[in-house]
Amino acid sequence: MKIEDLYKLYLESSGVSTDTRKIKEGSIFFALKGDNFNANEFAEQALQKGAKIAVIDEEKYENEHFVLVKDVLETLQHLARFHRKQLGIPIIALTGSNGKTTTKELINATLSKKYKTTATFGNLNNHIGVPLTLLSMTSETEVGIVEMGANHQREIAFLCEIALPDYGYITNFGKAHLEGFGSIEGVIKGKSELYDSLKARQKTLFLNLDDPIQRKQLS
Structure with missing residues (x-):
């Protein structure tokens, strides 16, 4: 089919x-x-x-x-990606080593005061959870908020190919999932796949300028 x-x-x-x-x-x-x-x-x-x-x-x-x-x-x-394309709404994606779910909830609480939002439920942020989040968005949804988790390279890039976010934010780069990423440099590279996707499609990045790693995205 x-x-x-x-x-x-x-x-x-x-x-x-x-x-x-x-x-x-x-x-x-x-x-x-x-x-x-x-x-x-x-x-x-x-x-x-x-x-x-x-x-x-x-x-x-x-x-x-x-x-x-x-x-x-x-x-x-594939169905989730197809649906996302039909929605035509702004989608905010966030990832990071820590604080993803809390940050997602704060963003949702703020935006839902003005817009009809649909956000990741709990921490369903992987290759199954992200599609389910997208497919939970309806014609009434005005803004989508998608949490993305990963512990290996290319996972965030893959999730971005499905969700096609318009805005993105990385909470931080920490030592979580070092085993999968191999090193802190691997963590930075893996999480930064969100920013790579946004820049390639000329979308918007939110940067924490107090973080020297994120400041490099300005160069």
Whole structure:
């Protein structure tokens, strides 16, 4: 199924879900896989709980309300990016070693006084959480606020390719996730992928000029 066709089904649905325990009536269930689980096995259950359709990637499961794709996770991500492009609203992205969620909540609390905002729920800030955040935005959303987490190179860059943020802020560069990034220099490079994405698309960066690392972005 083409993303455009799946998007039409999404617009007619009540939203998306990846957890059979949180199914909304009329929603689309995405049967994700992990190291210790395979939600294809629960697609039928999702329909029984009210899902309109289930997106799966294993042919052995059959139901007229199943949509078979090559990879469920990639389909979720592609759908989120497609939806983001249709929204045409400003999106603020933030990352950093510490303080992401608190900063996101503060930004949301401030902007929601004037605008209809949709922000990352909790700390759902990874390759699954960011798409889910984008897909939770509706035609009523005026500003989107997306938290991005990472512990390896290229993860923030990938999330930016999905969310296409217009504004970005990095809270700080710390020693969190040193194992994944390899060094503090790796942390700086990885988190700065947000700024790299914004600059490449001529978007807006918010800089903490008290931070010498961030001041370098001015050069």
